[in-house]
Amino acid sequence: MSSIMTPDNILAALENLESELPSLTGQEAWATIKDDFYALKLRLQDSNDPEERDRLASELVDFLVPYKHVRDRLKEETHLANIQTVLRDTMETDLPVFAAKMDLDNNVVEPSAAVVLKSIVVDSEESEVRRIKIKEGGTEPGKSVKIRNFHLDLLSMTELIATTLITVADPVVAGVLLIIGSLTRIPKAITIDLSEQETSVFWGFVLARDADNSAEESLIAEHTNHERNKNGRLPLTNEGVRDALCKLKKLKSVELVEGKQDTWRIVEKYEIK
Structure with a gap:
């Protein structure tokens, strides 16, 4: 996980x-x-x-x-x-220290965090960067990397700060800036290791694909096993190829072409080293 x-x-x-x-x-x-x-x-x-x-x-x-x-x-x-x-961690550690140094009431913590939380927008799935990294030949396990973006709605943040009680408005601004700094600790990339079998099948798919990045399952299997044979590896059964494709599908790296049960399409960018 x-x-x-x-x-x-x-x-x-x-x-x-x-x-x-x-x-x-x-x-x-x-x-x-x-x-x-x-x-x-x-x-x-x-x-x-x-x-x-x-x-x-x-x-x-x-x-x-x-x-x-x-x-x-x-x-x-x-x-x-x-x-x-991540924000809760900041609230429990950094912000109280900040408030103490500034001789401020700890009440600055909650409004600061509230402003940032209400201003965070997680970008749509379409904005994700998706990439599979494998070595030529597919002989070593690869990685699937998903990078999810988020941003802060600055207009919303400004309005929220403006409506904060005037007695704590300035420290809230400072607290918000501190929290924004803490966001750099959020892991934005999810890296999933691919098995040797999944990497091998993806490499075979790369070789078998047409201009639309699609290929029939039988052709994927043919290219996969040809490459495995070149590199001294045992061939995969049709079931093994299918299983690897289904696992890649769960990662949203490939998909079945609509209306066809044996034709697949690569939907993820890939990098061959």
């Missing part, structure tokens, strides 16, 4: 999404899954074992993955939850 997709961040995201879940999944679907969902969520909330919490959090995410609208909103809320975690 990535540093962003932590059990605490996932729980915080789901708390924010809870009222939307029936409409995001569809009322009929929600009626059939809500009991299992709440039971799994409660188990995660009650667990104190780190390994169990990681497992339950993954199960909870997998439980909602089939519902695209939930999946997209969960990503956004999880990134916001991660930003809030």
